[in-house]
């Protein structure tokens with residue numbers, strides 16, 4: 518957790534830590550710069566159905582929203598996610614989690630997402646936008662072969678029943 | 694990553710993929726240096742891979758060091774410096 522806090526905002530009164538902080542600051546500077554560029558890009562050309570913004574002045578933690586894709590069981594739903602960027606971003610992927618509970622074969626009960634591009638298929642060319650768009654397309658096309666949520670995976674082939682369940686689930690949890 | 698194109702409207706989506714003006718890794722323009730460097734110029738040269746993709750040398754080296762496999766972040770081919 519602590520390493521994701523930008524030292525610009527974290528207190529660094531401990532002189533013994535100052536050297537370490539200077540190194541981190543240099544890294545963070547590059548990461549902040551890239552995140553600022555991404556933010557500007559996102560605001561300039563907003564995509565339909567996704568948005569993201571830093572949670573506070575801390576550029577290292579963002580809140581994203583994804584609209585459920587049209588013509589899927591998630592249509593009309595709106596999901597909030599948290600994105601945390603490590604100091605090694607974009608060389609390492611952000612940590613992405615659903616905040617709004619999401620009933621989906623590849624999302625566990627804590628909101629953790631199983632998606633290859635957030636793990637071994639990550640590349641430094643991906644960004645907040647591609648991450649959110651990929652999660653949006655994961656909602657439409659789950660991978661039911663390696664599910665985190667067995668129940669969702671079982672139910673998925675029966676789309677009318679799935680739709681009914683997911684609507685109830687969403688309405689019950691949307692504000693929690 | 695799996696993307697199904699259902700309709701194509703010709704907007705500037707996926708623009709960065711074909712963006713020749715910026716380094717895809719740090720997003721800084723090629724005529725300026727990477728965010729770790731102060732001054733543009735010889736300290737922060739651009740390098741090309743055999744696959745023809747171009748990055749700041751510092752950015753691609755940092756990427757290669759962070760990965761178990763030495764692949765171009767753009768096309769995932771094995772990265773070889775193109776010394777032309």
Ligand SMILES: [Zn+2]
Nearest residue numbers: 716719749752
């Ligand atoms: Zn660069």
Ligand SMILES: [Zn+2]
Nearest residue numbers: 727730737751
């Ligand atoms: Zn450089």
Ligand SMILES: [Zn+2]
Nearest residue numbers: 744746765768
């Ligand atoms: Zn390449």
